[in-house]
Amino acid sequence: MGLMEKCFTRAWGVHPETHKRPAADVPTRTLPVPERLYVSLSQHLGAPARPAVLVGQKVRKGDKIADPQGAVSAALHAPTSGTIVAIGEIPAPHPSGLPVLAITLASDGKDEWTDLEGCADPFALAPAEISQRVAAAGVVGLGGATFPAAVKLSLSAKAKVRTLIINGGECEPYLSCDDRLMRDAAAACVDGIRIMLHATGASTALVGIEDDKPEAIAAMREAARPYAEVCIRPVPARYPMGSEKQLILTLTGQEVPADGRPGDVGVVVHNIGTARAVHAAIRHGEPLVARLVTVNGACIEAPGNILVPIGALVEDVLAFAGGLAAPPARLIMGGPMMGLALPHARVPVVKGTSGILALAAAEVGARATEPCIRCARCVRACPIGLLPLDMARRIAAGDLSGAVRIGLKDCIACGACAYVCPAHIPLVQYFAHAKGELAAQERARLRAEATKKLAQARTARLAREAQEKAELAARRKAERAAATSATASDTGAPA
């Protein structure tokens, strides 16, 4: 980057303390399968999955237990072998603490795989066949957005993308599961990337890895050496580098249109963890039943990365990681910048769980809110170029449409603004509230329109019925009149 460019391109993002080490350097551990697993039916973007098992049914590890429902949805598989003991509500891994439907599986302790059907030469398969197998394996985007991977693969094949971008940025502080994955399983990741290249029809894959992970970059370079189409591209460590639009801008210099998708600029972005899951699904026929989770934070006794079966309780994972050194100020699923604060630890790990953080009060740095002094630090931090201070002011005053006018819908909720706010204003909460409120208003509007049609239909029906009744009565009357006159004439005829 030239000096001129450095001076005049807009600086975006923030540089939070990473806290990634020492957790990133600890060898990966595997959580022994807990007695019970709670597989949530809504752990992907889109419609919840529909259970395909009955209570009491015996399943083996990898058996499908729920079918996708609708176009955007994903299948679920048994994370271990055992018996289905319940299908019902459990607390969701969500700040609201609301319930979610889940399948409860009692482990039989054998952890016995079902019959898996791998594929020795995936490049002989048709791209559509790969998408289908990825869908059957229930693979979703493992970066956190949990968009069904198969849907994305087939969409990008249709959109004729040229470049596949693999997000190995992992810009969230504390998290190191992608780092660890690239160090431990670089060959599998590269193989997954090559399969995805084949499935999407893209010609090159750019793997963006933040430059604070030299070990991962070295391992991936080594694994990708024989394949010219897979380029490892170190990117500067900056939050939110892992955001789709930012990574595309950094790696290709192209901007995704505000209302568009990366496909519009010939790009598709997948997470590195997804590449690994695609490799497992295609080469070995293994569905997505476990994932790597970073367990970190000052309150964790032994931080590190743990391979966790989907559906294990956060409580079990924390206990395995040596337990809590102190009661945490906040328990978080995901990273500290965008993760969800958990109401308690009795919630299950889902496919999108990249980390479990138990943060001490000093790490969270929460303080009472002060008035906005318009210092505009948020404006400089915003990666999108929004005015967070103005949006929050409008939302606070109840002017939601005003906030939308100045770009609320472009907000990616990365949290960079609230991270730097000296007045500790919960900017992201304002935006989340406004987005939720707008969605609720839109739902109410659609519903009102639908019920209005019903009401009009009913009014029309009643009017029609009344008319028909009146017509019927008139006809009867006429018939009766005709009959009486006929009898009259009959009786009168002989006279």
Add this chain to the structure above:
Amino acid sequence: MKPAYDAAQPLAAPHAHAGHGVRQTMMRVQLALLPATLFGFWLYGWPAFFLWLITLAACLVFEFISLRLMGRAQIGRTLGDGSALLTGWLLALTLPPWAPWWVGVVGACIAIVVGKQVFGGLGHNVFNPAMVARVALLIAFPLPLTTWVAPLPLGSAAAPGFVEGLQITLGQLALPDAMSSATLLGHAKTELSRGLDLAQAFAGSTAPQPSWVGLRAGSLGESAAPLLLAGGLFLLATGVIRWQTPVGVLAGLAVPAAIAHALAPGHYLDAGTHLFAGALMLCAFFIATDYVTAPATGSGQLLFGLGVGLLTWVIRSLGGYPEGVAFAILLMNALTPIIDHYAKPRILGRTRSGRPIDPAPAGKET
């Protein structure tokens, strides 16, 4: 045991913070002002110190009264955020150092009550409170606001002692005529209006000499321009302020001043004198950079700074007052909302007008 993280209210991300606060920012600005202020105390003696102290104390008192009247909670925390102190400090730096005590008190009242709390407190005021007070005082009490003294450094023979200084500040000791002096800009303005040109104006031995080190009559914030510049650079280095506003102010003043001086050296002061005279340094680094009343974006701040600089030069050179910083700031404050409206950053993936950009034509990239 109930875990500590069982929060009643759902908590939104992020769950981390860069760690600074409003108070730290205000304190850092005050730290940057300290060298210049100490230099001013030395230069003008005890009365300057007493006036400074009274202004700051009065600001705190008026802030407290306003918050109480408005029924605000946690008054202590708001007082402790340092914003009222900073306002008082900036106001004190723009006053004649030997002004009587009530000038500071009335100024503090105007700054805090009329300039800030009436709008809703910190973050809501349209105009810079210190400059509102400065202008109001200048218009309402022209005499004490334009009575400047020649520097009498502490320790020199004629310098007033502690008690004498207190008496001067309390208005019980009349200012001897011999001590009063004119500021550099004031002197130039007076002589120009008498029909003399600048060469003649600064020829006399009693005239204040243009110099970079401010050993001449003026406010606390005028005399120590190099120290203020150093304080400003400290703020730049620590990221409290950004370069756009100061560069804008300095350029906005220096460019027209240099052009005019080149055209008519007898009638217009040179750029160097303009930059180091009056409250320009204080303005460029400490007042025009006030977060609340300046635009939020870099381009807006540059525009704002240029406007302040240009207006200052226009008022100084063509207007009736010798110094125009305060007026320039207030005028540009009034324009801040409109600058903010037009100087918005471009949203990623949208054109400046807000429409989504056209994706690059397919096939352009290999």
Add this chain to the structure above:
Amino acid sequence: MLAAVLSLTLLGALLGLALGIASRLLHVETPAIQAELEAILPGTNCGQCGYPGCAGAAAAIAAGTAPPTCCPPGGKAVALALADKLGLGLDPASMADAGPRLAVIAEDLCIGCCRCSKSCPTDAILGAPKQIHNVLKEACTGCAACVEHCPTEAVAMQPVPVTLPHWVMPKPLAA
């Protein structure tokens, strides 16, 4: 003196004439506000506002005799839309909105009399005679017209339960 008076009078008369002509020529058709307000209202004519049907309510709101918040089934969304149309400021947070409500039929009390389904303005209640009735959640506007028709008090209005996809992050408390 006279010239001044005359010229000013003339000027005033001419300008007045020009204004009059302009207002005729550039006349803007004011939209029938009542029809627009009625379009926003649910159209179920449930009568909870105290006016004869939604048309009556629209007339009252347009005349200013009824507040934009007078429609209980419409809730916050309708009130905001009405206030927006009328150019009135309305803080959504200030509205005491109990949230949308739904009719729920207690199965052990329902005798299958069909009276509620006949009264429903949106045909949201299903049920044949002597069969337990049920409410279609998607079609119920929460107007409560059915409640008073039930001879066994089996119909009750209950708030719509908050579910995970419909949960809204609460607004931060003001500083």
